[in-house]
Amino acid sequence: MTAVAVDGVWKFYGDYPALRDIHLEAAPGTCLALIGRNGAGKTTLLRIVAGFSRPGRGRVRIFGGAPRDTETRRKLGFIGHGISVYDDLSALENLTLYGRLYGLPDPRRAAREWLERTGLARVANGLVREFSRGMRQRLAVARAFLHEPQVLLLDEPFTALDDRAIAVLQRLLREALASGRTVVMSTHQLREALELATHVALLTRGQVAFHGPSTPEMAADPGYVYARYGEG
Amino acid sequence: MRFFHQVWVVAAKDLRAELRTKEAINSSLAFALVILLMFSFAFDPLADTTREMSGGLLWIVFAFAGTLVLNRSFARELPNDCLDGLIAAPISGAALFLGKACANFLLVLGVQLVSLPVFGVFYSVPWTRQFPELLVVLGLGTWGMTVVGTVSSALTVNIRLRELMLPMLTYPILFPALLGAMELTAELVNGNPIAPDKLGFLKLMIGFDVIYTAVSLALVETILVS
Numbered sequence: 097m098t099a100v101a102v103d104g105v106w107k108f109y110g111d112y113p114a115l116r117d118i119h120l121e122a123a124p125g126t127c128l129a130l131i132g133r134n135g136a137g138k139t140t141l142l143r144i145v146a147g148f149s150r151p152g153r154g155r156v157r158i159f160g161g162a163p164r165d166t167e168t169r170r171k172l173g174f175i176g177h178g179i180s181v182y183d184d185l186s187a188l189e190n191l192t193l194y195g196r197l198y199g200l201p202d203p204r205r206a207a208r209e210w211l212e213r214t215g216l217a218r219v220a221n222g223l224v225r226e227f228s229r230g231m232r233q234r235l236a237v238a239r240a241f242l243h244e245p246q247v248l249l250l251d252e253p254f255t256a257l258d259d260r261a262i263a264v265l266q267r268l269l270r271e272a273l274a275s276g277r278t279v280v281m282s283t284h285q286l287r288e289a290l291e292l293a294t295h296v297a298l299l300t301r302g303q304v305a306f307h308g309p310s311t312p313e314m315a316a317d318p319g320y321v322y323a324r325y326g327e328g
Numbered sequence: 329m330r331f332f333h334q335v336w337v338v339a340a341k342d343l344r345a346e347l348r349t350k351e352a353i354n355s356s357l358a359f360a361l362v363i364l365l366m367f368s369f370a371f372d373p374l375a376d377t378t379r380e381m382s383g384g385l386l387w388i389v390f391a392f393a394g395t396l397v398l399n400r401s402f403a404r405e406l407p408n409d410c411l412d413g414l415i416a417a418p419i420s421g422a423a424l425f426l427g428k429a430c431a432n433f434l435l436v437l438g439v440q441l442v443s444l445p446v447f448g449v450f451y452s453v454p455w456t457r458q459f460p461e462l463l464v465v466l467g468l469g470t471w472g473m474t475v476v477g478t479v480s481s482a483l484t485v486n487i488r489l490r491e492l493m494l495p496m497l498t499y500p501i502l503f504p505a506l507l508g509a510m511e512l513t514a515e516l517v518n519g520n521p522i523a524p525d526k527l528g529f530l531k532l533m534i535g536f537d538v539i540y541t542a543v544s545l546a547l548v549e550t551i552l553v554s
Contacts, residue, residue: 146412146416147415147416147553148412148415148416148553149553150553164553166418166419166420167418169416169417169418172416174412174416176409176412177409178407178408178409178410178412179408179409180408180409180410180412180413180416181408181410181413182341182345182408182410183407183408184345184348184349185341185344185345185348189344193337193341194413194417196333196337197334197337197338197414197417197418197419198417198418199330199418239413
């Protein structure tokens with residue numbers, strides 16, 4: 097079964113079509129990098145796939161289910177532009193909260209385990225507002241991975257990450273892919289993304305200009321896809 | 329059971345965050361106490377007319393002070409896009425809404441219970457004489473206010489002038505519940521039991537709470553997912 101299927105999706109803001117007839121698929125164990133210039137529609141598409149926004153036309157399926165189905169949401173992990181953790185709670189309280197919301201059998205243990213895996217165990221009880229930017233980003237990664245989602249949706253995941261956080265995220269994504277999970281990420285950091293991506297989709301003005309497997313040319317020259325299929 | 333557990337998780341998170349910062353509760357309480365003090369200067373507390381409208385005065389204070397708590401309800405989710413985290417979680421919009429409404433209810437009720445003795449002192453009214461009945465009326469009025477305010481908070485969360493929009497949306501809808509609460513509170517804070525001819529107001533408040541809770545639970549998913 098296809099992990100993520102986007103079928104004829106349109107999204108309008110007023111009369112303006114931000115997405116036009118998008119068709120995309122991602123199989124289990126693959127990593128799809130969504131690339132495109134600012135305003136191409138990457139974030140809009142990811143938010144529709146995540147179920148935060150409804151498409152004007154078309155439909156999205158995650159393992160055959162609609163994104164807003166409760167069971168589908170258990171399978172999704174999302175990292176957006178914001179880190180989605182509370183400044184006034186500690187790192188442990190934040191992850192325990194999400195563990196409870198996702199119905200994990202032992203939320204506190206899962207929270208401690210992920211704090212350990214992201215190198216935040218020693219600040220588990222520190223308030224997030226006192227964290228550095230890199231620590232906050234690593235906590236966001238821990239939050240997204242906490243419930244072991246089958247599909248990871250990442251919106252610009254490498255932006256504003258320090259070297260350590262990039263290394264942590266890349267390691268976790270590699271492990272996720274190796275265990276058959278699916279990753280869909282929008283990104284401008286082509287070099288980091290193409291190290292992981294098995295497939296690439298280029299969005300241009302709300303349309304898919306290219307969708308296919310990642311090739312050695314793309315990895316060697318991140319500008320290749322834009323030059324060949326995009327706006328140059 | 330799972331639904332109520334999720335409601336509790338959301339409510340406990342909101343209460344914990346609020347009690348840690350005390351942003352909304354401090355401003356709401358300070359506002360309520362200052363307005364009660366100002367009203368005690370503006371109206372002769374011992375005059376019969378003031379006693380007759382004491383229920384109205386009290387609920388005006390509660391309504392405005394409550395808005396300060398309700399405004400923070402969904403606005404608290406804005407920093408770091410925390411609302412995305414909640415919407416992404418496998419909980420229904422109804423559980424999220426009800427959790428937030430319960431937390432707001434407890435916070436607003438807390439402000440009211442602190443304000444009430446101050447009101448009793450300033451206006452020299454025997455507010456404790458019918459306290460159980462008064463508590464029921466406070467509970468019903470506050471739940472109505474909380475439900476309408478919480479759903480309005482969700483509606484206005486992404487609007488720049490949400491502090492202005494929330495009361496503009498909330499108060500007109502709240503009118504029936506506030507009317508009942510004012511009528512009944514005026515009797516109860518003056519030590520009188522609820523007269524049989526005023527029981528209709530109690531039914532009005534119960535009906536308001538049931539209808540708006542049901543409507544809010546049905547609409548909240550649509551409101552949260554654009």
